[in-house]
Amino acid sequence: MPGRQFFARDAVTVAAQMIGLEITFGGVGGLIVETEAYLPDDPASHSFKGPTRRNASMFGPPGTSYVYRSYGLHWCLNAVCLKGSAVLIRALEPTTGLDRMAARRGTSSAAVLCAGPGRLAAALGITGEEDGLSLLAPPFALRLSGAAPGLVIGPRIGITRAAEMPWRFGWQGSRFLSRPFGAAASVSKADEIG
DNA sequence: GGGGAGATTATCT
DNA sequence: GATAATCTCCCCG
Numbered sequence: 001m002p003g004r005q006f007f008a009r010d011a012v013t014v015a016a017q018m019i020g021l022e023i024t025f026g027g028v029g030g031l032i033v034e035t036e037a038y039l040p041d042d043p044a045s046h047s048f049k050g051p052t053r054r055n056a057s058m059f060g061p062p063g064t065s066y067v068y069r070s071y072g073l074h075w076c077l078n079a080v081c082l083k084g085s086a087v088l089i090r091a092l093e094p095t096t097g098l099d100r101m102a103a104r105r106g107t108s109s110a111a112v113l114c115a116g117p118g119r120l121a122a123a124l125g126i127t128g129e130e131d132g133l134s135l136l137a138p139p140f141a142l143r144l145s146g147a148a149p150g151l152v153i154g155p156r157i158g159i160t161r162a163a164e165m166p167w168r169f170g171w172q173g174s175r176f177l178s179r180p181f182g183a184a185a186s187v188s189k190a191d192e193i194g
Numbered sequence: 195g196g197g198g199a200g201a202t203t204a205t206c207t
Numbered sequence: 208g209a210t211a212a213t214c215t216c217c218c219c220g
Contacts, residue, residue, distance in 0.1 A: 036201070038201075044201070045201085046201080046216095049216090049217075052215085052216065052217090053215090053216090054214095054215060054216065055216095068201080068215085069213095069214055069215070070200075070201065070202055070203095070214090071200065071201095071202050071203085071212080071213075071214080072200095072202095072212070072213035072214035072215080073202075073203085073212060073213060073214075074202050074203070076201065076202085078201090088201055090201085116202070116203070117201070117202075118202050118203060119202090119203075156201075157201075157202095158200085158201055158202070159200085159201055160199090160200085178202095
């Protein structure tokens with residue numbers, strides 16, 4: 001079971017190694033199939049210009065949650081790594097609590113329950129209330145699934161600054177991704193990152 | 195103190 | 208594909 005040391009590393013390394021982990025919140029969740037890394041000196045990162053009330057959690061201890069509101073209406077869940085860096089969890093393959101997630105999302109299609117950061121947070125019932133909580137303690141739970149997926153690596157989604165950096169990681173071949181990886185994507189293995 | 199942009203998504207054409 | 212929904216913070220004045 002990943003502990004604080006797992007997150008006390010470079011966010012790019014953690015983002016790669018989080019693919020295949022199982023994360024649950026209140027007994028609901030699934031396998032992480034898509035992540036993105038955000039670094040302290042990264043113009044696309046919320047931490048780039050230093051701490052504010054909104055991003056304060058990004059400067060907390062490794063393993064802290066950072067939940068922010070996106071475009072005024074969606075919530076997005078991150079795992080804090082080294083100070084000022086975090087991994088955005090963008091998509092899950094649902095494994096537990098499918099019925100509760102489907103009820104929250106208003107759809108019964110597993111393929112889109114958690115395919116996207118806003119959808120994922122909605123399915124798990126995560127809001128700003130959970131900002132700053134530890135991911136290493138209940139109601140959160142992390143565990144190694146035993147899966148050893150191939151990794152797809154490509155540019156991050158939905159950003160304008162530093163958009164070319166290949167800091168988006170995916171479970172190769174997963175049908176639960178928020179969006180496909182483009183032709184520019186490359187393939188690797190988790191233990192080759194870092 | 196105000197205007198604009200942003201790590202998004204559901205819905206309609 | 209285009210657009211609306213609408214929060215938080217930055218930056219300029």
